[in-house]
Amino acid sequence: MNSIQTLGKLFGVGVGPGATDLLTLRAVSILNEVEVLAIPKSSEHLPSFAWRVCSPLVRENPEQEKLFLHFPMSKDPEILIPAWDKAFKEIGMRLTQGKNVAFITQGDPSVYSSWNYLREEAPERWPGIEIEIVPGVSSITAIPAELGIPLADGKERFCVLPATYGLEDLPRLVEDFDTIVLTKVGQKIPELVGILKELNLMENASYVSYATTDKQNIVADLDTIKNQNCDYFSTVVLSIRKRKGVLRGEAHE
Amino acid sequence: MNSIQTLGKLFGVGVGPGATDLLTLRAVSILNEVEVLAIPKSSEHLPSFAWRVCSPLVRENPEQEKLFLHFPMSKDPEILIPAWDKAFKEIGMRLTQGKNVAFITQGDPSVYSSWNYLREEAPERWPGIEIEIVPGVSSITAIPAELGIPLADGKERFCVLPATYGLEDLPRLVEDFDTIVLTKVGQKIPELVGILKELNLMENASYVSYATTDKQNIVADLDTIKNQNCDYFSTVVLSIRKRKGVLRGEAHE
Missing domain, CATH: 3.30.950.10 (Tetrapyrrole methylase, C-terminal domain)
Incomplete structure (x- = not known):
């Protein structure tokens, strides 16, 4: 008998413009509830701005995975597309294990956020995926x-x-x-x-x-x-x- | 000897679009710290939308004044101007007593908010007034x-x-x-x-x-x-x- 696989839920969470206390209550609660935090970094060497903003509000939890993903700062699709594909595969692996994943993004997810590429591709990569966008202060x-x-x-x-x-x-x-x-x-x-x-x-x-x-x-x-x-x-x-x-x-x- | 009068601080606080958990941590903290909450109502008979959004997060505090102010829904300056003038006088009375006043506003204070009329007039009415705008989810x-x-x-x-x-x-x-x-x-x-x-x-x-x-x-x-x-x-x-x-x-x- 095959067991029916249940996909995790994918959240796009806006963490606001920079001040930690400009996160919303909803963002704080989702960041603390999900199994996986997907944290974009524009450089392998620099800390993530979005993570610096919200991490003081994320409670210590050894069960929660902090998945740092590299999204290079580039306009060259030959650099960008393979990097995004690799990051999306990492996220997909967790979703297909039934884990809820929150992708954190500076400001608001609807305004010039790399979240949008993930949101647009998600239904093709993971048919039936449930998506929730948590707006932030832009x-x-x-x-x-x-x-x-x-x-x-x-x-x-x-x-x-x-x-x-x-x-x-x-x-x-x-x-x-x-x-x-x-x-x-x-x-x-x-x-x-x-x-x-x-x-x-x-x-x-x-x-x-x-x-x-x-x-x-x-x-x-x-x-x-x-x-x-x-x-x-x-x-x-x-x-x-x-x-x-x-x-x-x-x-x- | 004259005592130097210290004006209270005036806050414009965005409470977000409607869901209570879309308030920011900063908004929640200011709404609970100030001596006076100035709460705009478009009708004498209907509850304030902004107050319904944020009131579940405002702790019981008999020391805190909830100042409901009537801002009629009208485009007629002959109706609007006297109503605003009356409301501003009520706010000014508290500020000159040294009380901090938070004017709550639906959404974000920078986007089509009646807060802006208060912000523009405040420095003329109360010279030296300190103003802080708390952005919200718009x-x-x-x-x-x-x-x-x-x-x-x-x-x-x-x-x-x-x-x-x-x-x-x-x-x-x-x-x-x-x-x-x-x-x-x-x-x-x-x-x-x-x-x-x-x-x-x-x-x-x-x-x-x-x-x-x-x-x-x-x-x-x-x-x-x-x-x-x-x-x-x-x-x-x-x-x-x-x-x-x-x-x-x-x-x-």
């Missing part, structure tokens, strides 16, 4: 909270795009949006400063790196960092706010 | 988590706009963005369905109301709800995803 809102500048209220609109692609669309986007969040601005500051000067929007921009951590750095004048080697994962928020909320003077409907 | 990411559809990865871009204003811009925005989140779609479903049919994007749309609560409702075919009275605060996610991540076939850089 840097998209944690950074405006630190700056004290809202993303949007009233009639306002905001958008989020990687600065690594399509900065030439900014002149068009500043017409349509009140707040523009540019992610991964690290190498793009000089080009961005050029565009902002042409648009006369230098005073509307703020640069933030390592938001909510003890390394957080906020820079109001982007000219001062234009020639520096900025962190790849840093962010620029452009706050324009043409369409104002109902309480603000002229802008009543 | 429905902008909680809804994609429930749908299992990411907002963005790789080169993708997303934007967020209220459906109550500017739906006619959608044909332009679907060219520039991979995911479009429309908030407050309640009364706009018939108009939206018309636009989506012209753009041939009906299959890319999902409707969600009361996300993450036990009343959550997900609708894949917007035609079925076109003539219903939908909740004002419901959301439609348009997922197009033209620019794919580096692991996906054709789209390599």
Whole structure:
């Protein structure tokens, strides 16, 4: 008689932007309940940022496996695809043993997270797999909270795009949006400063790196960092706010 | 001798989209530490949504004041401005007594939250006031988590706009963005369905109301709800995803 194999459940757990106390109660409880924590590392040699954020909240448990997986920082599919395939096989081995696996991810799983590749492939690799996504505090809102500048209220609109692609669309986007969040601005500051000067929007921009951590750095004048080697994962928020909320003077409907 | 008056600290605390266990540890701790919880209510007769979300985590404390404040649901500044002024005076009375006040807000304080009016006026009303914003899980990411559809990865871009204003811009925005989140779609479903049919994007749309609560409702075919009275605060996610991540076939850089 064949026994029917029951797959474990796969969780994508957002651990927030960097501060340990910005994890949700649900994330903490899942991280402590699952048999396997799958922990992505971008380098074999450096610690995992996401793990550093959440590990103080994970209770000692010799029964729980901490599965560190290497996801190289690269845009080359010939490097990425075999690395991801290897990592997915490790996860799959645990799922087919019936173990619940939580893949931890910085910020929120729906926003530029490597979790998405796993989520998209999972149903093909493990038919019938049950998936749960645990949303987290995203840097998209944690950074405006630190700056004290809202993303949007009233009639306002905001958008989020990687600065690594399509900065030439900014002149068009500043017409349509009140707040523009540019992610991964690290190498793009000089080009961005050029565009902002042409648009006369230098005073509307703020640069933030390592938001909510003890390394957080906020820079109001982007000219001062234009020639520096900025962190790849840093962010620029452009706050324009043409369409104002109902309480603000002229802008009543 | 005059004693120098010390103002209390003002917190804007995001309590997440609706599920109590999606509060952050930081939010829980601040809600239990402050002398005053300022709790917005849109109606004198209905319970506060934000308070229902977080109250199970607020410990019994007879020393802590629960200050319910009425913020009417209206777009008329002649109704809104006096109501807000009254609420702000109540908050100011506590702050000038040196009490710390946490204003609780559904979702995240930076995203369409009435908190922003208070944050903008606070430094004028109470010069020197210390303000801290505690980001929360926003429905902008909680809804994609429930749908299992990411907002963005790789080169993708997303934007967020209220459906109550500017739906006619959608044909332009679907060219520039991979995911479009429309908030407050309640009364706009018939108009939206018309636009989506012209753009041939009906299959890319999902409707969600009361996300993450036990009343959550997900609708894949917007035609079925076109003539219903939908909740004002419901959301439609348009997922197009033209620019794919580096692991996906054709789209390599």
